[in-house]
Amino acid sequence: MGELRQRGRIWWIRYYRDGRRYEESAKTDKYEKAREMLKQKEGDVANGVPFSPAMNRFKFDEAMRDIETEYSVNKRDSLEHLKRRIKLHLMPWFRGRRMTKITTADVNSYVQRRQEKGAAAATINRELAILKRAFTLAIRAGKLLPAHRPYIAMLQEHNVRTGFFEAEQFEAVKTQLSPALRAVAEFAYLTGWRVQSEVLPLEWRNVDLKAGTVSLDVGSTKNGEGRTVYMTSALRTLLEAQKAAGEALAKSQETITPRVFHRNGKPIRHFYKAWQSACEAAGCPGKLLHDFRRTAVRNYVRAGIPERVAMAMSGHKTRAVFDRYDIVSPTDLQTAAATLDRVAVTSKASRRGRSKVVRFS
Numbered sequence: 001m002g003e004l005r006q007r008g009r010i011w012w013i014r015y016y017r018d019g020r021r022y023e024e025s026a027k028t029d030k031y032e033k034a035r036e037m038l039k040q041k042e043g044d045v046a047n048g049v050p051f052s053p054a055m056n057r058f059k060f061d062e063a064m065r066d067i068e069t070e071y072s073v074n075k076r077d078s079l080e081h082l083k084r085r086i087k088l089h090l091m092p093w094f095r096g097r098r099m100t101k102i103t104t105a106d107v108n109s110y111v112q113r114r115q116e117k118g119a120a121a122a123t124i125n126r127e128l129a130i131l132k133r134a135f136t137l138a139i140r141a142g143k144l145l146p147a148h149r150p151y152i153a154m155l156q157e158h159n160v161r162t163g164f165f166e167a168e169q170f171e172a173v174k175t176q177l178s179p180a181l182r183a184v185a186e187f188a189y190l191t192g193w194r195v196q197s198e199v200l201p202l203e204w205r206n207v208d209l210k211a212g213t214v215s216l217d218v219g220s221t222k223n224g225e226g227r228t229v230y231m232t233s234a235l236r237t238l239l240e241a242q243k244a245a246g247e248a249l250a251k252s253q254e255t256i257t258p259r260v261f262h263r264n265g266k267p268i269r270h271f272y273k274a275w276q277s278a279c280e281a282a283g284c285p286g287k288l289l290h291d292f293r294r295t296a297v298r299n300y301v302r303a304g305i306p307e308r309v310a311m312a313m314s315g316h317k318t319r320a321v322f323d324r325y326d327i328v329s330p331t332d333l334q335t336a337a338a339t340l341d342r343v344a345v346t347s348k349a350s351r352r353g354r355s356k357v358v359r360f361s
Helices: 031-047 052-059 061-071 078-096 104-116 121-140 169-172 179-191 195-199 233-253 272-281 291-302 307-314 319-325 330-353
Strands: 004-006 010-017 020-025 213-216 227-230
Touching: 004 031, 010 031, 061 078, 061 121, 078 104, 078 121, 104 121, 104 233, 169 179, 179 233, 179 272, 179 291, 291 307
Parallel strands: none
Antiparallel strands: 004 010, 010 020, 213 227
16 A cells, blocks of 8 residues: 655655655645655556656656667757757756656647747747657656647648749859858759759769769658759769869868868768858849759759659659649749730731631522
8 A cells, every 4th residue: 555654845655666665745734745756656656657756756857868869879960950959949847847747738838838939830840859769769668658748739741831032033042151051051052952862962972973873872852862963064064163172172181072062071960051141242132052953843843754753863852842842823823824914915916917718599
């Protein structure tokens, strides 16, 4: 049988599991609340629920370390994004909290706070996904029970990104970037490859200037498949310039880097602030690096490249996602209207030029 004991004003509960005695604070000076907690523990024991006091000591901070470890071990390219979201948003709100005490109401309060700060639904959902994953890992590791996981509802996303670059916009932004970042942006504009996970880590072993190809290894892309594209003249010019710059750096500083894109021989991890500043200076605030991906897909289709080939070039595995990236712009609509006008004029002129047939009785 369980027992209740009072130490000072606080009640403590005592219960037994497999012949072993457990004691823990009920954290209340109310007898009824302490008794309810004891009944819950005794019920868990009777039902064989594998609860341990350590579960109550498992905190959010440790859960975040666990999920970072999982991302690191599995070499996920989004590790830096994960750390950034945890540090800037999740940690300030949940730091020091016991995971068993995080409720659905707490999560909803977090969502409300993020919405008040102007965060988009998609951004909040990425943060909630981290929280859900943390609970899943903890349960698998035996650090929590399924009953400890709160209900976390994802938001509806009505803010699907539809941005892309017109040629003049890209040129304006490019001039505001440093030479090292300018090369990254141009490569992404031409290929539509993912900047963070595919462009920045690209190495010279993946580039064959003689054959005119650029490849990505199997397992290095989002869908896990390899990819090869043949160079256009613009892409070749860019890569040859990068090669020459790398060779010049090696001679002057005796520094050899395997990366195609780098800052004075050092890898480029990210450049969010520099990118935002360049876009604002060019009069294109709010543009995303991911807009290059949409732009390339759109350019491929407009150039008449078969869609299955365009999908292979951009690395889209499903038609549904590819269609989302094949965006119609106001310019496309204006071109369509102009085409209809030309057809109408031609048809009208054709009708006027027809000879009339007059019948005589």
